[in-house]
Each structure stands twice: as C-alpha cells, then as structure tokens.
Amino acid sequence: MDKAVTLMQQFLLWALLVLQGKTLPHWNRNDQKKTKVKKKTSNPQFNEIFYFEVTRSSSYTRKSQFQVEEEDIEKLEIRIDLWNNGNLVQDVFLGEIKVPVNVLRNDASHQAWYLLQPRDNGNKSSKTDDLGSLRLNICYTEDYVLPSEYYGPLKTLLLKSPDVQPISASAAYILGEICRDKNDAVLPLVRLLLHHDKLVPFATAVAELDLKDTQDANTIFRGNSLATRCLDEMMKIVGRHYLKVTLKPILDEICESSKSCEIDPIKLKEGDNVENNKENLRYYVDKLFSTIVKSSMSCPTVMCDIFYSLRQMATQRFPNDPHVQYSAVSSFVFLRFFAVAVVSPHTFHLRPHHPDPQTIRTLTLISKTIQTLGSWGSLSKSKSSFKETFMCEFFKMFQEEGYIMAVKKFLDEISSTETKVSSGTSEPVHLKEGEMYKRAQGRTRIGKKNFKKRWFCLTSRELTYHRQPGSKDAIYTIPVKNILAVEKLEESSFNKKNMFQVIHTEKPLYVQANNCVEANEWIDVLCRVSRCNQNRLSSYHPSAYLNGNWLCCLETSENALGCKPCTAGVPADIQIDIDEDRETERIYSLFTLSLLKLQKMEEACGTIAVYQGPQKEPDDYSNFVIEDSVTTFKTIQQIKSVVEKLDEPHEKYRKKRSSSAKYGSKENPIIGKTF
Numbered sequence: 001m002d003k004a005v006t007l008m009q010q011f012l013l014w015a016l017l018v019l020q021g022k023t024l025p026h027w028n029r030n031d032q033k034k035t036k037v038k039k040k041t042s043n044p045q046f047n048e049i050f051y052f053e054v055t056r057s058s059s060y061t062r063k064s065q066f067q068v069e070e071e072d073i074e075k076l077e078i079r080i081d082l083w084n085n086g087n088l089v090q091d092v093f094l095g096e097i098k099v100p101v102n103v104l105r106n107d108a109s110h111q112a113w114y115l116l117q118p119r120d121n122g123n124k125s126s127k128t129d130d131l132g133s134l135r136l137n138i139c140y141t142e143d144y145v146l147p148s149e150y151y152g153p154l155k156t157l158l159l160k161s162p163d164v165q166p167i168s169a170s171a172a173y174i175l176g177e178i179c180r181d182k183n184d185a186v187l188p189l190v191r192l193l194l195h196h197d198k199l200v201p202f203a204t205a206v207a208e209l210d211l212k213d214t215q216d217a218n219t220i221f222r223g224n225s226l227a228t229r230c231l232d233e234m235m236k237i238v239g240r241h242y243l244k245v246t247l248k249p250i251l252d253e254i255c256e257s258s259k260s261c262e263i264d265p266i267k268l269k270e271g272d273n274v275e276n277n278k279e280n281l282r283y284y285v286d287k288l289f290s291t292i293v294k295s296s297m298s299c300p301t302v303m304c305d306i307f308y309s310l311r312q313m314a315t316q317r318f319p320n321d322p323h324v325q326y327s328a329v330s331s332f333v334f335l336r337f338f339a340v341a342v343v344s345p346h347t348f349h350l351r352p353h354h355p356d357p358q359t360i361r362t363l364t365l366i367s368k369t370i371q372t373l374g375s376w377g378s379l380s381k382s383k384s385s386f387k388e389t390f391m392c393e394f395f396k397m398f399q400e401e402g403y404i405m406a407v408k409k410f411l412d413e414i415s416s417t418e419t420k421v422s423s424g425t426s427e428p429v430h431l432k433e434g435e436m437y438k439r440a441q442g443r444t445r446i447g448k449k450n451f452k453k454r455w456f457c458l459t460s461r462e463l464t465y466h467r468q469p470g471s472k473d474a475i476y477t478i479p480v481k482n483i484l485a486v487e488k489l490e491e492s493s494f495n496k497k498n499m500f501q502v503i504h505t506e507k508p509l510y511v512q513a514n515n516c517v518e519a520n521e522w523i524d525v526l527c528r529v530s531r532c533n534q535n536r537l538s539s540y541h542p543s544a545y546l547n548g549n550w551l552c553c554l555e556t557s558e559n560a561l562g563c564k565p566c567t568a569g570v571p572a573d574i575q576i577d578i579d580e581d582r583e584t585e586r587i588y589s590l591f592t593l594s595l596l597k598l599q600k601m602e603e604a605c606g607t608i609a610v611y612q613g614p615q616k617e618p619d620d621y622s623n624f625v626i627e628d629s630v631t632t633f634k635t636i637q638q639i640k641s642v643v644e645k646l647d648e649p650h651e652k653y654r655k656k657r658s659s660s661a662k663y664g665s666k667e668n669p670i671i672g673k674t675f
Contacts, residue, residue, distance in 0.1 A: 188587050431460060481533055
C-alpha cells in the first residue's frame with residue numbers, strides 16, 4: 001500500500017480478506033483470512049499471499065471450506081477490509097474493497113489500485129475518495145474437469161515417474177522443470193502421487209538427485225529444490241493431524257496467555273523483568289520440546305517412510321559423517337515442519353488468524369530455539385548458531401546432554417522403521433538394550449526356574465536376547481515386522497511385578513523388567529518401532545495362557561481373540577480426500593501454459609544428443625537438468641501427445657460454454673464431470 005491512509009493517527013493496521021456470496025440468500029458462509037498487524041505506520045505494505053479454494057458442493061472434498069455450484073460462481077466476490085488495531089479498545093474500521101469474481105479472467109494476474117470504500121450498509125455514501133487506496137494482486141484460476149476417461153493417459157504417464165531412470169527424465173520431474181513457479185506444480189503432483197502411494201519412491205528419487213550435488217554435509221537439504229518442496233507440501237497435507245495433536249494445545253495456551261517472553265534488552269518494555277521473561281520462555285520451550293520428542297507414535301507412516309529413505313541416502317552419501325543421518329531428517333521435521341508451524345500456526349490451521357504482535361514475538365523466539373535444538377541436537381554442535389547475544393545466553397540453558405539424546409532418540413524413532421519390504425542392504429539402527437528376565441518358551445511347570453536372566457537387544461530390524469552382554473549368538477530372535485502388539489501383563493499371571501508381553505506370530509514372549517520405569521521404556525520403544533506393522537492386533541489378553549485357558553477371560557482356545565482393547569494406538573491411515581481428476585486437470589493446464597518451455601527442453605535434448613563436444617558457454621539448455629537426453633526426449637514426446645489429445649475436448653467445452661444458450665440447456669449441455 002504505497003498511498004497513505006489519510007486518517008493520521010492509525011499506527012496498527014491489518015486487513016481482513018473474505019470470500020463471500022453477493023446475492024445468495026440461502027448462503028451465510030464465507031472464508032476469511034487475516035493479515036499480520038503492521039505497527040506504527042499509515043502506509044503499510046503487507047506482502048502476504050492468501051489462497052481461497054472454491055469447489056462444487058458435490059466435488060473434490062467434503063471438507064472444503066467453501067463449496068458452491070457452478071452457476072453461483074459468478075455471484076462470488078472478494079472483500080478486503082482495512083482496520084486499525086485498537087489494542088485495548090475496539091478495532092476501528094477504515095474502509096473496504098469488493099472485487100466480483102466474474103470480472104476476473106482465468107489464469108491471469110490482476111494488479112491494480114482500488115479506492116477504499118465506506119462500509120456498504122444500504123445508505124448512499126459520499127466522500128469516498130478520502131479513505132485511501134489499496135493495491136492488490138489477484139490471480140484467478142478456473143479448471144474445467146472432464147470425465148475420468150479423458151485423463152487416463154496423462155495419469156498413467158505421471159504415475160510411472162518413480163520408475164523412470166533417471167528420475168530427471170520422468171514426466172513429474174519435467175513438470176517441475178518447466179513451470180515458471182515450481183510451487184504451482186508441486187501441490188497437484190504431491191496430491192496425485194499420494195493418492196496412488198507413489199510419493200515415497202518419487203520423493204526418494206528426486207532427493208537422491210539433490211544429494212549428488214551436495215558437497216557439504218552441513219548444507220544437506222537446505223535448498224529450495226523440487227525434492228524439498230515436495231516434502232514440504234507432503235508434510236503440510238499428511239502432517240496436519242499430527243501437528244494438531246502435538247502442538248495445538250500448547251499453542252492455544254501461549255496465544256491465550258499474556259505472559260511476556262521478550263528477552264532482547266533493546267525491546268524490553270518499561271517494567272519488564274528479563275529474568276521472569278526468560279523463565280516464561282524456557283517454560284514454553286521445554287513444554288513444546290518435550291511434547292515433540294515424545295510424539296513419534298503420532299508421526300504419519302508416509303513421513304516415517306520418507307525420513308527412513310533420507311537417512312539411508314545421507315549415510316551413503318557422507319559415510320564418514322556420523323551426524324548426517326540425523327541432520328538429513330531434522331532439516332525437515334524440525335526446520336521445515338515444527339519450527340514453521342510454531343511461528344505461523346494459522347497457515348497450518350492451528351489458529352484461526354494471525355496472533356497479536358506480542359504473541360508473534362513469543363512464537364518467533366520459541367521457534368528459533370526449537371529449530372536450533374533440533375539441528376544442534378542432531379549435529380552435536382558445541383556452540384549454537386544464534387547471531388544475537390541474548391539468544392546465545394538463553395540457549396545455554398539447553399546445552400545439556402539430555403536434550404541431545406532426546407533429539408536423537410526421537411529422530412531414531414521416526415526414521416529407523418522399515419514399513420516397506422526391506423532390501424536388507426541398510427544397517428539396522430540400535431535402539432535399546434538391557435538385562436531383564438524372560439519366561440521360558442518350553443513346557444516346564446510354573447516356577448522361578450521358568451524365568452531366566454537374559455541380555456535383550458532391540459534394533460530397527462529385530463528383538464533378540466542373549467545369555468550375556470556382548471554375545472554375538474542370539475538365543476532367540478523376533479523380527480520387528482512380526483510384532484503384533486506389546487502390552488503389560490497382569491501381575492496375577494505369575495505373581496511378578498513389572499511384566500509385559502511381546503505378542504508376535506509365534507507364542508507370546510513374557511518379560512519381567514527390573515522396575516516399572518524400565519518396563520514402560522521397553523513397552524514404549526517396542527510399540528514405536530512396530531507401530532506401522534501390518535496385521536497389528538486391536539485386542540489382546542492381559543493375562544497369560546496357563547493350564548489350558550486364558551486367566552483373564554477363561555477362554556480355552558489358545559488362538560481366541562483378545563478380550564481387552566490394545567492400549568498402544570496405531571497410526572491411522574491418512575485419509576486424504578483427493579479428486580485425482582481435478583489434480584490431473586491442473587497438471588494438464590500447467591503443461592499447456594508451459595508448452596514453449598517444454599519445446600525448448602525438447603530442442604535442448606536434440607542439441608545434446610547431436611553435439612558431443614565440450615560446452616563452452618551457457619545456452620538454452622543449461623538451465624534444465626538433462627541427465628539422459630534420449631529418455632528425456634521420449635518423455636517429452638509422450639507429454640506433448642497426451643496434452644494434444646486433451647486439447648480437443650477442452651476446446652469443445654469452451655465453445656459450448658461461450659455460446660448464447662443457457663449453460664445446462666439442451667443446446668448447451670454440461671459435458672464436465674458428472675456426479
């Protein structure tokens with residue numbers, strides 16, 4: 001906003017963006033977005049981007065914020081309200097702008113100055129030119145989704161991408177190369193690949209391509225590549241519930257509290273006590289950190305699978321760096337996921353609007369500390385990376401071995417489990433070991449002699465026990481993938497305390513820990529490492545099977561279903577309501593808009609194939625990643641072919657829609673997707 005608002009004493013300005021219906025009496029819904037508050041200015045520049053997604057009520061997702069039938073789209077409008085933040089008094093309305101959707105052109109950017117208007121209350125207004133003006137950049141995109149059969153060839157081509165060698169010659173990768181803004185390509189691509197369980201192999205392949213160009217382990221996955229953007233978008237989609245159960249209660253507490261956490265001496269207000277503020281900040285950081293490092297059971301399976309792949313690839317790329325296996329994962333889960341969600345909770349739907357300035361400052365300080373704890377703990381750095389002296393002093397409170405071990409334990413838990421069929425080539429990760437007692441698996445009578453002291457060892461691949469520490473030959477081995485449940489065992493079963501059972505594909509293994517803390521730790525880590533196993537039990541027997549029946553329910557069959565629900569939760573499959581036809585239509589539109597660049601890439605492949613000499617200076621193809629010009633050329637030919645086939649029905653649709661006959665009439669029937 002370059003022109004000044006003429007009301008001179010406005011120092012705390014914010015804008016509210018609303019998508020609403022103009023003339024729909026049956027409609028009382030709208031979608032609202034709020035900007036940050038700009039302090040001490042009458043000439044604010046917000047520079048924020050907001051997305052409004054409009055869908056048909058019978059289409060795409062039942063959870064859509066804003067649903068509307070096609071004939072009502074022209075009745076929508078965007079309303080922008082400008083307010084002065086009143087702090088202790090009520091906010092003051094400064095003016096509004098209304099932009100009807102029907103004046104916007106598809107796939108076009110509309111940048112213009114708009115005069116602020118008084119609130120439309122039915123009265124004739126005057127002096128509308130003294131409220132100031134606001135500059136907006138509005139981009140409106142409308143997709144025409146055809147019946148499913150039209151998209152088959154393009155979907156098939158895209159879904160083959162993870163199997164293409166090299167990955168840079170795949171249709172999905174080429175889409176990211178030719179789009180002016182990679183973010184436009186990432187969202188529909190990630191949704192489509194997620195829907196068909198193809199995202200993990202694709203993301204793994206493009207991340208491996210990133211690693212080839214990474215020379216320093218300290219900068220691993222720090223760029224803004226197709227791989228990192230795909231993973232960012234994936235975490236936003238599948239990690240929303242994870243963030244809700246992990247962060248939302250604490251963020252609500254912070255946002256609804258008035259505790260000051262400012263520790264910068266320059267920004268302290270009169271009467272503030274910096275030591276009290278440090279304690280407040282440490283309390284929030286510790287509470288949030290503790291919740292995060294104990295949340296691995298809630299981490300979605302898709303995220304764990306990708307983290308596992310990143311960890312293995314990073315270790316292979318930098319075999320002499322013992323910390324890279326952790327930094328490869330922390331660069332995403334701490335830096336790009338938790339830290340971002342803390343500082344911008346509204347973008348992850350954890351809070352309805354931007355918090356107030358003081359809360360934003362508190363969240364920023366917490367986010368910086370959590371981010372540094374994640375990277376510092378994973379790299380075992382001796383010094384923090386803060387530039388500010390006051391943050392360096394504050395962070396000294398967290399430079400303890402306990403924080404490092406908690407970070408590594410958490411990263412181990414979310415990245416060490418092989419939920420897919422293992423290739424057997426990766427090294428298992430050591431998770432826990434210790435001395436406990438186990439009940440003999442034989443048929444001897446119940447008694448003390450049935451329990452023998454053994455040394456237990458758990459890795460990401462198997463649970464074993466040995467006669468003594470350091471023994472290489474295991475007496476008994478249970479593959480982690482065979483574990484069906486891990487639960488406590490009632491004391492009455494063997495008149496022994498601190499017992500738990502590992503239920504697997506053979507007979508249950510009954511184990512006695514030395515104390516209740518140790519028992520809970522083993523149950524916890526065993527549940528975490530096996531949480532994604534197939535065929536996990538939903539119920540179990542809390543007592544043992546002795547003398548021909550279960551002591552808990554007296555069932556005589558050893559194979560009887562459990563009589564009590566399992567206590568360890570299994571991560572629910574992420575249910576993402578995706579309309580794959582709509583996502584494919586968006587990808588088709590992106591290919592159509594980028595045909596010129598696709599043509600340049602095709603020409604570059606031909607040039608590379610013909611000219612084998614040294615490249616002397618930059619040319620048109622130096623901006624493309626082309627590892628195999630022949631395979632890339634073939635893929636581009638396939639893309640052009642399927643796009644051309646889709647052009648014809650789209651052209652017919654546009655002609656019918658632009659005809660004078662009413663849309664939906666016999667002369668101009670709806671040929672879009674039917675429901």
